[in-house]
Amino acid sequence: MAEQRASENTVLTEDPNEVTTCPLRPVAAVNDAEPFLREADAAMNFGGIRSSTVMDVGCGTGNSSYALAAIFPNINHVIGVDIEEWCLAIARQNCPPKSGNCDIFQFIKGNIETGEGLFQFRGIRHIISIHCFSCLKRQKKAFEMVHTLLCPGGGAAFLFAVQMDYYNLLGDLLDHPKWGQYMKDKEDIIPESHEKQYDENYYRKLLTEIGFEIHTCKTEETFSSYPNAGNLQKWVLASLPFRQSLPSSLLSRVPRRATNVAQEACSRK
Numbered sequence: 289m290a291e292q293r294a295s296e297n298t299v300l301t302e303d304p305n306e307v308t309t310c311p312l313r314p315v316a317a318v319n320d321a322e323p324f325l326r327e328a329d330a331a332m333n334f335g336g337i338r339s340s341t342v343m344d345v346g347c348g349t350g351n352s353s354y355a356l357a358a359i360f361p362n363i364n365h366v367i368g369v370d371i372e373e374w375c376l377a378i379a380r381q382n383c384p385p386k387s388g389n390c391d392i393f394q395f396i397k398g399n400i401e402t403g404e405g406l407f408q409f410r411g412i413r414h415i416i417s418i419h420c421f422s423c424l425k426r427q428k429k430a431f432e433m434v435h436t437l438l439c440p441g442g443g444a445a446f447l448f449a450v451q452m453d454y455y456n457l458l459g460d461l462l463d464h465p466k467w468g469q470y471m472k473d474k475e476d477i478i479p480e481s482h483e484k485q486y487d488e489n490y491y492r493k494l495l496t497e498i499g500f501e502i503h504t505c506k507t508e509e510t511f512s513s514y515p516n517a518g519n520l521q522k523w524v525l526a527s528l529p530f531r532q533s534l535p536s537s538l539l540s541r542v543p544r545r546a547t548n549v550a551q552e553a554c555s556r557k
């Protein structure tokens with residue numbers, strides 16, 4: 289198992305065109321999927337087995353499921369699971385040519401916190417999850433569900449951000465009196481792992497208590513680059529979970545706050 293701690297470097301200025309190498313990492317980035325999957329495979333060996341089936345929990349629009357099959361051509365069945373039907377609809381239409389046989393993919397609606405839609409797969413041998421667990425409010429329940437679904441001797445690998453400077457920005461906005469009235473509860477937006485600064489020791493203990501035997505459990509610091517501050521600001525605006533409910537007068541202040549939080553993050557490095 290591996291978790292990921294995301295954070296950032298470098299300095300941004302108010303000039304939206306200034307070139308920079310840094311900040312705030314996209315939640316759905318899959319560019320770290322390949323090294324993670326290779327490391328997971330070294331422990332679980334799903335890629336080397338002919339006819340293996342792998343479940344991808346929180347598959348989103350299918351990027352992680354397709355990446356999995358492209359990296360390990362021996363896999364002959366990928367079950368992508370997501371709670372959002374709209375993501376699954378895109379995933380079903382998205383099969384890229386490099387993934388080989390599109391018939392091996394099955395995209396299923398399911399909830400890893402409650403098990404809804406998933407009990408039919410009880411006894412599965414391999415489960416992976418890429419950047420989904422950071423979105424979960426009830427992580428412990430979800431880990432327990434993965435344990436329930438696995439067959440004896442089966443394995444799971446999880447990659448997710450435990451802390452992100454992006455969440456500092458959201459927390460900063462949520463704490464502001466003018467913003468609070470337009471937003472949902474903070475706990476719905478900021479993951480517990482970020483708020484409580486969980487590290488690998490927390491997850492090692494939690495997973496051992498659930499009944500997992502830990503192969504690897506580690507946090508790593510990673511950095512993302514944006515071509516310029518304007519690009520970063522656009523990403524932050526697009527990904528704000530409550531943007532529809534904010535009046536434009538408040539929304540227009542987000543880019544500057546995003547830049548400031550990024551600068552604070554960079555100056556800590």
Ligand SMILES: C[S@@+](CC[C@H](N)C(=O)[O-])C[C@H]1O[C@@H](n2cnc3c(N)ncnc32)[C@H](O)[C@@H]1O
Pocket residue numbers: 315316317318345346347348349350351352369370371372375398399400401417418419420423424
């Ligand atoms: C950041 S996306 C990651 C998508 C994909 N794994 C990737 O790497 O591109 C996280 C996904 O987890 C899904 N998700 C959130 N809560 C879930 C739950 N309880 N059960 C299943 N999927 C969930 C979201 O709908 C979202 O599509």
